[in-house]
Amino acid sequence: MTAEQTPAEKPFLTVVSGNPSDEDVAVLVSVLSAAGGGSDDSGPVTRDDWGRPSDMHRQSWGMPSSFSNRG
Numbered sequence: 001m002t003a004e005q006t007p008a009e010k011p012f013l014t015v016v017s018g019n020p021s022d023e024d025v026a027v028l029v030s031v032l033s034a035a036g037g038g039s040d041d042s043g044p045v046t047r048d049d050w051g052r053p054s055d056m057h058r059q060s061w062g063m064p065s066s067f068s069n070r071g
Contacts, residue, residue: 013029
C-alpha cells in the first residue's frame, strides 16, 4: 500500500445531531480521554514490607543478656 491507498482511520468522536461548538467538543474529548486512563504499565513492583504491623507481634528473642560476651 502506498500513502495514497492507506485506509482512513475511524473517528474518535462523531456528532450525530446538534451543532456543538469547538469548546464543547474539546471539553468532551478531554473528559473522555481522562476517564479512559490509558495504560500505566510500569512493570513489576518490588514488595516493601518495612513497617508491617505484623512485625510488631513477633515473639521476643530472649533475655537481653543472652547475647553478651562471657568469655
